[in-house]
Amino acid sequence: MAVDKKHLSMGLTLLISFIGVLILIFAPIYGEGLNGLEYSDELFNKLAKGSAYFIPKVTKDIEKFKGKPFDVTIDVKKATDKPGEGEKRAENVKKLYTTNGAQVEVNGTKVHITGDFAAILLAALEDSQQMYNNNGDYIKNKYGVTDDDKMKQMFRQWHNSLSAISKKFTLEKKVNESNIIKTVLTKAIEPAYNFYGIEAEKVSEKAGVLTGLLAFYVLYTVWYGFGMLYLFEGLGFSTKKAKVKKEV
Structure with a gap:
């Protein structure tokens, strides 16, 4: 297997930055000491309650x-x-x-x-x-x-x-x-x-935040996917079909 340094570097860069963002997601820096998952879960619960009246x-x-x-x-x-x-x-x-x-x-x-x-x-x-x-x-x-x-x-x-x-x-x-x-x-x-104990919020009032979270989710998923793709291509793994050698 031939190592492709360019793609290997790109893959490692994407995956390392992906992990860095993941650490930030789990850091308790959102809202009142919540991590990113807790904050988004709380937000979606509030929006769900607001839509269930x-x-x-x-x-x-x-x-x-x-x-x-x-x-x-x-x-x-x-x-x-x-x-x-x-x-x-x-x-x-x-x-x-x-x-x-x-x-x-x-x-x-x-x-x-x-x-x-x-x-x-x-x-x-x-x-x-x-x-x-x-x-x-x-x-x-x-x-x-x-x-x-x-x-x-x-x-x-x-x-x-x-x-x-x-x-x-x-x-x-x-x-x-x-x-x-x-x-x-x-x-x-x-x-x-x-929904007892949860404050209700309307989707219209949180449209910007909701759109941003959904867009980030898509981007973050693609981010990881390309990181893995470039990493394996850099290591010489490929999904391309091997060329068929013609007999002389």
Whole structure:
């Protein structure tokens, strides 16, 4: 193999500079002591939260169910429950719904709920709005819990109970009711819970930074690729097809 000093030098220069930039990326010099990956991850989480706000639209979708009563029995037991966990969850579901005006009876892990369908969904949206705004104290005060873990546990009961109710309504051929519950779950409750503690930002307000990060990602990938390409060419490795020798 013949060494190509020119390409070898170019490859080493690109790879050494690539490593230098990589060291800077992992240095805690971005934002408030974050490294580059943490900073970009935090930014994308903020932008994702800003793009996942649908509560006002879902509120309008619920209006057509105003005054509609519902009567359902669900089992909140989970296969992974330890002794007593299902019963505790049932009591939390009871507290959640009675606080929001429904009538609830508990028998072990089975929960019988009656009330105004739209009123319950609107209550779930209000709690979701407060969670989306990172106002955990609202949930604590409303349900009489004292710490963040219990607050999140209480809010999770919206997801546990409404998921079970949606499945029950599907079996009962109540398609419209099941679908609106799924909308509340995916467009309000899940984003509010998953993004709790993160400040929302709009993509339009961070368009420059976002474009710069994406452009850098592409450039940095190509940078490494050409570095490796020139390094191997400099060492005599090539992907070119060998010339066929003609017989004399």
